[in-house]
Amino acid sequence: MRNEDLDPQRSRAEFVHAMMEDLRWLGIRWSEGPDCGGPFGDYSQSERRTHYLEAWRRLRQGGFLYPCICSRKELALAASAPNDADDEPIYPGTCRERKDVGEFTDPAGVNWRFRVPEGEPVEFSDVNLGRQRYVAGNNFDFGDFLVWRRDDVPAYQLAVVVDDAVMRITEVVRGADLLKSTARQLLLMRALGHAAPDYFHCELVRDSAGVRLAKRHDALSIRHLRESGVTAEKVLEIAGLP
Secondary structure, eight states: OOBOOOOTTTOOHHHHHHHHHHHHHTTOOOSSBTTTBOTTOOOBGGGOHHHHHHHHHHHHHTTOEEEEOOOOGGGGGTTSOOOTTTOOOOOOOTTTTOSOGGGOSSSTTSEEEEOOOTTOEEEEEETTTEEEEEEBSTTSSBOSEEEEOTTSOBOHHHHHHHHHHHTTOOEEEEEGGGHHHHHHHHHHHHHHTOOOOEEEEEOOOBOTTSOBOOTTOGGGSHHHHHHTTOOHHHHHHHTTOO
């Protein structure tokens, strides 16, 4: 159990408690986590800053990062997992050729972007969806993406890559809306010298209109269904799980 609580604007202690309580109600158990410890702790990302700083330093020294002073709306999304509805817009490369990278000894104060290899295909085999292919570059599928925000918060892409490596994660199951994020993360893993886990991207749960379920669909949240008297067995049955 890893608590991905990077964004201080969205993360609250009561949310963490509710998350673990609802998962236990569903019958899900874990052997490591914020509540029980384990050999790869801490298990809350807000307490793992030293790991992210070390990765940032290695990437900066390797020439993979550059500081960006542009103010863009996607910065508010960088600490959370993007999806097909609010994926990070392709950055036009305005600050790409900055020469003052060496002047920054701390990530705070500017946004830091990963310099993707222009026009390079990123391919991987998904256990569920088969062969996937994205092309990196400002004129292709995704451009230089954020790894650290100017308000001194590491971005989702960097944090999960670092944590998966340190925690020795070998299999990742997540939604198909994160396929492009996987391509980005594979570039980060290569730059940091980490082995990639196996990926299984599953179809999203959607409402009757075909819109993916999100926090705004509270009537279909696990907590709401539970409080409405729906049993854990029924929730698992609806989700198609044994």
